[in-house]
Amino acid sequence: MYLPSLLRSLGRMGIRVLALASPLFLTGCDFFNAIWRMDGHQSTIVVAGPVARAQRDLFYVTCWVTLVIFIIVGAVLAYATIKFKARNAADEHAEPPEQGHGNPLVEISLIAASVFALVIIAIPTLKAIWYTYDVPEAEKANAYEVTATAYQWWFKFEYPGEPIENVGPLSTSNELVIPAGRPVHINLRTVDVIHSFWVPKLAGKVDMIPNRGNRLWLQADAPGYFWGQCAEYCGDSHAVMRFRVIALGKDDFNAWLAAQKATARTVTATAAAGQPRAQFAALKEWKRNEPGYTDKYDRPDLSPLDNWKQMQAPNPNEDAALIAQGRKLFQEKTCIGCHTIRGHEGVGITGPNLTHVGARTTIAAGLLENNPEQLARWIRHPDQVKPGNKMYNGGYIDVKTRKPNFTLTDADVTALVAYISSLK
Amino acid sequence: MTSIAHAATADHGKHQDNKFEIYVQIAMLLAVITGVEIIMVYLPFMKALLIGGLVVLSVVKFMFVIFYFMHLRWDKPFCTILFFIGLVLAIGTVWALLQLFSVEDGRPLTAPPPEPPHSATAKAG
Amino acid sequence: MSSHAGTIDHHHDPSTSTGIPNKKLLMWAFLASDCMFFGALIATHLIYRLHPPSGNPDPKVVFNPALTSFSTFILLMSSLMMALAVNAIQKGNLKSMRWSLLTTIFFGCIFLFCQVFEFNEFVHEKHMTITNSILGSTFFTLTGTHGTHVAIGVLWLTLMYIRSFKPAGAVSGAWLGKATLHLLVFAVTIVLTMHVVLAFVFDFLATGLTGAMVAGFFSSTFLSFAGMIIGYGALRWFARPAGPVAFDEHNAIDVESMGLYWHFVDIVWIVIFTAVYLLEYL
Amino acid sequence: MDATVKSHFIGKDGESPARPLLLARPTATTGLMSWLTTVDHKRIGFLYGAFALFFFLVGGVEALLIRLQLMVPNNTLLTAEQYNTMFTMHGTTMIFLAVMPLSAAFFNFVMPLQIGARDVAFPRLNAFSLWTFVVGAIILNIGWFLPADRWGAPDGGWFGYSPLTSRTYIPKHSIDMWVMGLQLLGVASIAASLNFIVTIINMRAPGMTMMRLPVFVWMTLVTSFLIILSFPAITIALVEVMMDRLFGTNFFEASMGGMPILWQHLFWVFGHPEVYILILPAMGIISEILPTFSRKPLYGYPIVVFSGACIGFLGFAVWSHHMFTTGMGTVATAAFALATMAIAVPTGVKIFNWIGTLWGGHLQMRTPMMFALGFIWMFMIGGFSGVMHSAAPADAQQQDSYFVVAHFHYVLIGGSIFALLAGIHYWFPLIFGRRVSEFWGKLSFWIIFAGFNITFFPLHFVGLNGMPRRTFTYDGNMGWNAPNFIATIGALILGTGIAIYFAVMIYTYFKGEKVGRDPWDGRTLEWAIPNPPPEYNFAVIPNVHARDAFWYEKHHQAEIEKEKAELSKAEEAHGGIHMPFQSIWPFFTSCGILIAAIGIAVLDHDPRPGFWGWKVGTAILGGVIMFASIYIWSLEGNEGYHLHLDGEKGKGHCHDASPAKH
Ligand code: HEA
Numbered sequence A: 001m002y003l004p005s006l007l008r009s010l011g012r013m014g015i016r017v018l019a020l021a022s023p024l025f026l027t028g029c030d031f032f033n034a035i036w037r038m039d040g041h042q043s044t045i046v047v048a049g050p051v052a053r054a055q056r057d058l059f060y061v062t063c064w065v066t067l068v069i070f071i072i073v074g075a076v077l078a079y080a081t082i083k084f085k086a087r088n089a090a091d092e093h094a095e096p097p098e099q100g101h102g103n104p105l106v107e108i109s110l111i112a113a114s115v116f117a118l119v120i121i122a123i124p125t126l127k128a129i130w131y132t133y134d135v136p137e138a139e140k141a142n143a144y145e146v147t148a149t150a151y152q153w154w155f156k157f158e159y160p161g162e163p164i165e166n167v168g169p170l171s172t173s174n175e176l177v178i179p180a181g182r183p184v185h186i187n188l189r190t191v192d193v194i195h196s197f198w199v200p201k202l203a204g205k206v207d208m209i210p211n212r213g214n215r216l217w218l219q220a221d222a223p224g225y226f227w228g229q230c231a232e233y234c235g236d237s238h239a240v241m242r243f244r245v246i247a248l249g250k251d252d253f254n255a256w257l258a259a260q261k262a263t264a265r266t267v268t269a270t271a272a273a274g275q276p277r278a279q280f281a282a283l284k285e286w287k288r289n290e291p292g293y294t295d296k297y298d299r300p301d302l303s304p305l306d307n308w309k310q311m312q313a314p315n316p317n318e319d320a321a322l323i324a325q326g327r328k329l330f331q332e333k334t335c336i337g338c339h340t341i342r343g344h345e346g347v348g349i350t351g352p353n354l355t356h357v358g359a360r361t362t363i364a365a366g367l368l369e370n371n372p373e374q375l376a377r378w379i380r381h382p383d384q385v386k387p388g389n390k391m392y393n394g395g396y397i398d399v400k401t402r403k404p405n406f407t408l409t410d411a412d413v414t415a416l417v418a419y420i421s422s423l424k
Numbered sequence B: 001m002t003s004i005a006h007a008a009t010a011d012h013g014k015h016q017d018n019k020f021e022i023y024v025q026i027a028m029l030l031a032v033i034t035g036v037e038i039i040m041v042y043l044p045f046m047k048a049l050l051i052g053g054l055v056v057l058s059v060v061k062f063m064f065v066i067f068y069f070m071h072l073r074w075d076k077p078f079c080t081i082l083f084f085i086g087l088v089l090a091i092g093t094v095w096a097l098l099q100l101f102s103v104e105d106g107r108p109l110t111a112p113p114p115e116p117p118h119s120a121t122a123k124a125g
Numbered sequence C: 001m002s003s004h005a006g007t008i009d010h011h012h013d014p015s016t017s018t019g020i021p022n023k024k025l026l027m028w029a030f031l032a033s034d035c036m037f038f039g040a041l042i043a044t045h046l047i048y049r050l051h052p053p054s055g056n057p058d059p060k061v062v063f064n065p066a067l068t069s070f071s072t073f074i075l076l077m078s079s080l081m082m083a084l085a086v087n088a089i090q091k092g093n094l095k096s097m098r099w100s101l102l103t104t105i106f107f108g109c110i111f112l113f114c115q116v117f118e119f120n121e122f123v124h125e126k127h128m129t130i131t132n133s134i135l136g137s138t139f140f141t142l143t144g145t146h147g148t149h150v151a152i153g154v155l156w157l158t159l160m161y162i163r164s165f166k167p168a169g170a171v172s173g174a175w176l177g178k179a180t181l182h183l184l185v186f187a188v189t190i191v192l193t194m195h196v197v198l199a200f201v202f203d204f205l206a207t208g209l210t211g212a213m214v215a216g217f218f219s220s221t222f223l224s225f226a227g228m229i230i231g232y233g234a235l236r237w238f239a240r241p242a243g244p245v246a247f248d249e250h251n252a253i254d255v256e257s258m259g260l261y262w263h264f265v266d267i268v269w270i271v272i273f274t275a276v277y278l279l280e281y282l
Numbered sequence D: 001m002d003a004t005v006k007s008h009f010i011g012k013d014g015e016s017p018a019r020p021l022l023l024a025r026p027t028a029t030t031g032l033m034s035w036l037t038t039v040d041h042k043r044i045g046f047l048y049g050a051f052a053l054f055f056f057l058v059g060g061v062e063a064l065l066i067r068l069q070l071m072v073p074n075n076t077l078l079t080a081e082q083y084n085t086m087f088t089m090h091g092t093t094m095i096f097l098a099v100m101p102l103s104a105a106f107f108n109f110v111m112p113l114q115i116g117a118r119d120v121a122f123p124r125l126n127a128f129s130l131w132t133f134v135v136g137a138i139i140l141n142i143g144w145f146l147p148a149d150r151w152g153a154p155d156g157g158w159f160g161y162s163p164l165t166s167r168t169y170i171p172k173h174s175i176d177m178w179v180m181g182l183q184l185l186g187v188a189s190i191a192a193s194l195n196f197i198v199t200i201i202n203m204r205a206p207g208m209t210m211m212r213l214p215v216f217v218w219m220t221l222v223t224s225f226l227i228i229l230s231f232p233a234i235t236i237a238l239v240e241v242m243m244d245r246l247f248g249t250n251f252f253e254a255s256m257g258g259m260p261i262l263w264q265h266l267f268w269v270f271g272h273p274e275v276y277i278l279i280l281p282a283m284g285i286i287s288e289i290l291p292t293f294s295r296k297p298l299y300g301y302p303i304v305v306f307s308g309a310c311i312g313f314l315g316f317a318v319w320s321h322h323m324f325t326t327g328m329g330t331v332a333t334a335a336f337a338l339a340t341m342a343i344a345v346p347t348g349v350k351i352f353n354w355i356g357t358l359w360g361g362h363l364q365m366r367t368p369m370m371f372a373l374g375f376i377w378m379f380m381i382g383g384f385s386g387v388m389h390s391a392a393p394a395d396a397q398q399q400d401s402y403f404v405v406a407h408f409h410y411v412l413i414g415g416s417i418f419a420l421l422a423g424i425h426y427w428f429p430l431i432f433g434r435r436v437s438e439f440w441g442k443l444s445f446w447i448i449f450a451g452f453n454i455t456f457f458p459l460h461f462v463g464l465n466g467m468p469r470r471t472f473t474y475d476g477n478m479g480w481n482a483p484n485f486i487a488t489i490g491a492l493i494l495g496t497g498i499a500i501y502f503a504v505m506i507y508t509y510f511k512g513e514k515v516g517r518d519p520w521d522g523r524t525l526e527w528a529i530p531n532p533p534p535e536y537n538f539a540v541i542p543n544v545h546a547r548d549a550f551w552y553e554k555h556h557q558a559e560i561e562k563e564k565a566e567l568s569k570a571e572e573a574h575g576g577i578h579m580p581f582q583s584i585w586p587f588f589t590s591c592g593i594l595i596a597a598i599g600i601a602v603l604d605h606d607p608r609p610g611f612w613g614w615k616v617g618t619a620i621l622g623g624v625i626m627f628a629s630i631y632i633w634s635l636e637g638n639e640g641y642h643l644h645l646d647g648e649k650g651k652g653h654c655h656d657a658s659p660a661k662h
């Protein structure tokens, strides 16, 4: 029964909602200005690539044309309403006005005007349809290819052009790394229901539909860190099916590829910490330009891209013993059944590839910041973070009997977190 | 064929006339057409031609049934219009759906995947 | 209500704005809508035929053209009988209408029977089920929906047939009871007939026509056979003439609009026959 | 007082010959039985309206819960599952159980009056449509009251994209109920629409040519055509899902080669005409209200009618604009984009002609007029965002974002709901004989207007800023906090406005200012009848001489008076006013359908032993009830009785109750 439980939580939450909301009032003007701000992480207006720009420019065309029509028609409507309003009772009951029936000439010219307005919209629309559909002919040779596969509720990314011996194409999850300044051609696949691939700043969405070979192209103007999200309702946790796209300069990208192709990092007592696996272009000063955003997880001192680069380096104080214990637990607790860790024990394919998971900025499909605290939260209660997800249903508990398959103590979790964080 | 057409014209306007004969003749005709259709599929002709022929024949049957058995021929034209609104719309929708599914991009994955030609040449760096 | 002088113009109803009787208009509008129903179903089937996934059975192997041609023919003939029924009642010929209706019902049942036979064969011998392939799913759903239309038509025809016995004047409870009984006997008799015929055909296909087969057939279907005979007797008894009935030329429009439905089911089959069956053989 | 509740429905039926119980025609004029057996289009319309408004409030409460959940980032008021249920049921309820039946209420109540008819063509079929609609509504909502683990309310989204709706991904019966409920609503809507089509085409008063029909009637006709031609597509799609779920077919089963995209096509072949099904009645209402309160005929009547038909027709050619992101290929995308844009032209024609109607009029700013003007403004905004969607590449950014949510609420609330609320105000005196206070009416209008814009205007921006729809939660760092917070405040204001609106309606029903007939100086025939409307509607079927028939009558009184007297004599010579008998069988048929539908909807292989039999048993029981009811329905026949009026208007009594047959 939904109703009683709903009513209960409504009561319980009512006060909390207001409490949560009150700081918003305090920020006052900034807060209200923020309605019109269009520069969020997923803005379709402040964009960073040619495809998204073409789409935005087309939007501007439609916007201006309709705005002009709105102003003209609205003005006439407003004028008519005010001008012909009956001012008083006498006016209302005056002899009825002339019972005119219309004027064909007026009608036809208005229709013509509408058609004209639509033509203004239609021409750039047609242009943009062909432009956004496929990589321009001239650029085709330069295009880079990736395959994105959607799962309920995460993404797998494969690089068909980067095979690893005896393994197949390079594969990673939830954070797609692409070369900046090059068109990227993405094949879109799904293994279960319909999902949609959407990185607003780079390109509009294209759906990932079972039994359908969809594709999409996009391009990032410059290196950057972009927010993406599944945009087709795909079940319970659709809202938290997110991902990131990281665009890197040529050298950085190659360095990243080399690091990814390597097997998982093994931390021993003697070789703890050590060098980062890849060297990236120097970190840049970053001025935050997003006042008012209550940024929960981003590190305020770093640009997201630099934050990402930092994540690539091993943590300074790794505890080799704890990590080894985590690695053991990873097998014992059947994690290996679902996760691949290339070079280590896991070979499962139900869950994301964890070979270099420590080097990602987020976990659980772009939902949580990748830090020990959030990792522990995820490993302890994946169901609370992502209702209905397979790691819990089927992994932690038996779906049929609803009985737990194993238990995790706090110490287990700490060890697992240490291990997973070490997988850079 | 001509006798039916003749009978029909003669009948026009006189509603109370017995339509027994014309019904029986049409039924015969329909049966014959069905026979022809069945034979046609085994003929070693051009496929496209046969498909065209089959479609035409079933349209002919269709029309005979609605105009004679269903009396559209003798009824007010509005009935015909009413039915054809639905019929035309249905045919149009079916046609559009078939078109939508036959464009190259709609190819299902089970068919050989439409690998874009440039995929092989694209390499990092 | 039999005070009508002169003949009725069956193509003009002065009580409506357009002169088209309400029921006829309703039926044509419904058929327009039904075009979209079957359009969607046929589109589904054709789309999957044009993009057949691997693992579909080959329709050429599955289908049975002789049987389908036969049932197509039967349906055409039932359409003819339906047209004749309308023709008869328009001229007030109740008896002829009843016979035509019965024949239509009979042909309709034969068609349904062929379909049951066909489905049975496809499932058990050709191993095409509704679940094991896309072709099975679309084929059975499309032809099954058509079959449901036929079945509803048969029910309707039966109802009309029974209604044609409704006595004139106030209707008594006795008649209502009788009519219901009539309907039930009808249904049971049809089921029994189908059982008998099916059993015969199966036996025949299994062993050919031999004395032993006939004997075995009679012994195994004796009850059904006897019930069937009794059923036909009862039906005959129900249909005996008894007093004036409230069914005449004025009801022609009821029969006519039912006929429209029946013919439509027929033309849908014309389309299905070509699109689903014949085209596969090219 | 109010006609629908207290009309002296049937005089007496004492002399009718004895009949067996099953064929006895019910004669109750008050109490529950009178409502269950009614075949009076006005009572049926009233019931449609009552159910629709109830479901509007239900859908509204669901909307408020959605908004409360989204008020602040990372909120936990609702769980993901509850939230998904909420938007699914909110969309489904508002569209199928609120706006469509509310339109049907007006079709039923007003349309026969406007064409000068005594009832719809098939009164019992009309009752059947009503009760089947109720049955569909019950089935859709039954999941709220059943255990959430195996049942629960539907949560597949209002367009239920497969394969999410397959048993693999949602094993609960919630989707079965959704599928079954929508199929039944389809049956109800198609039956009702067939009835309206026949009524409009065949039951017009003499002289009421097609080009004299009030625009509302025209829009009823176009809407009915849209319904009978678009609902089959969704019904078949639902049948396919049902077969997949219950009997293991492979229509949308990807592993067997099924193509889930097919569902989208079939759904939107229905879905787009559906949105015009929601807006055209509204446009019809507006086209009635504006002339009345401008005291001028509708500007450019023929072209308004033609554009309505044109919208209906074009509406079938644009469905794939909901699928711009499914990779249809360039040509198909371009074709659907252009076709979609083309719809702006006939729609614009309507807007222009409404403004033309105002031009040079004597505008009386009554509450219905306020809502009507609000409609024009709001619908224009919604239409323009629609045109923005039609530019396919731009839509790739907007699809499934809050920009779409803003678009469709502008057309649905600013459009349909505003017009329907205007219609309630406008026809309230006709239905209940009382008029809503201008002050309270206008107050509720302004609160609703303000609340609506505060809610949905910011959603355009949050959508362009990348917020996807159907998300139960969002992060605080995306720049979406402020618009969402304000939208929620707006929704509360909107809710308050609507609460006031209904409170005022209820107050008016009991205590409102009494007005006689024709309080607005109306132009169409529904205002010609006495108040409360007698069950036979017109003592004398009028002869129509002009487009605004009643306006003409009022301005040619002498001539009309004479004509009426003659017509009345002629009618009496024909045996008096023919009235259909009431019947309980449509209601029982629907009850049978309810039982059968529940039995069928749960027909999966339940592991518990014996359960399969129970379900099949239920389905068969329902089927038997249904068929038996139809059987008796057909045997009892469409008989009726004659009513004779004693000169003085509005008082009728039944002289001879002998069955009269057409
Ligand atoms: C009442 C219902 C209604 C109405 C009337 C409309 C009207 C229109 N709609 Fe809307 N629409 C919906 C209800 C409605 N819509 C719903 C519910 C959805 C979402 C479904 C879902 O996903 O859940 C939707 C979604 C939707 C989409 C898909 C968005 C997406 O998911 O990506 C599109 C795309 O083209 C679209 C377009 C249009 C257009 C072009 C019109 C046109 O008819 C509008 C025409 C009107 C005008 C343009 C204004 C007046 C005109 C003038 C003043 C003349 C001059 C103007 C010009 C020349 C531009 N609509």
Ligand code: HEA
Pocket: D056, D057, D059, D060, D061, D063, D064, D066, D067, D087, D088, D090, D091, D092, D094, D095, D099, D157, D158, D159, D405, D409, D412, D413, D416, D417, D455, D469, D470, D471, D472, D491, D492, D493, D494, D495, D496, D498, D499
């Ligand atoms: C006609 C159709 C219609 C109508 C009228 C509405 C009305 C409203 N809708 Fe509607 N909405 C849809 C059709 C409609 N919606 C559809 C089709 C969807 C898509 C579903 C899907 O994605 O599957 C949708 C989705 C949708 C969403 C997006 C959910 C998501 O994608 O995650 C939101 C969010 O804000 C929303 C909000 C509202 C609000 C605030 C109202 C308000 O107008 C409601 C106003 C009514 C009331 C507030 C109730 C009445 C008042 C009382 C009961 C008194 C008590 C209350 C107080 C005193 C405050 N709707």
Ligand code: CUA
Pocket: A150, A153, A194, A195, A196, A230, A231, A232, A233, A234, A235, A238, A239, A241
């Ligand atoms: Cu995946 Cu939504």
Ligand SMILES: [Cu+2]
Pocket: D271, D272, D275, D319, D321, D322
């Ligand atoms: Cu649409």
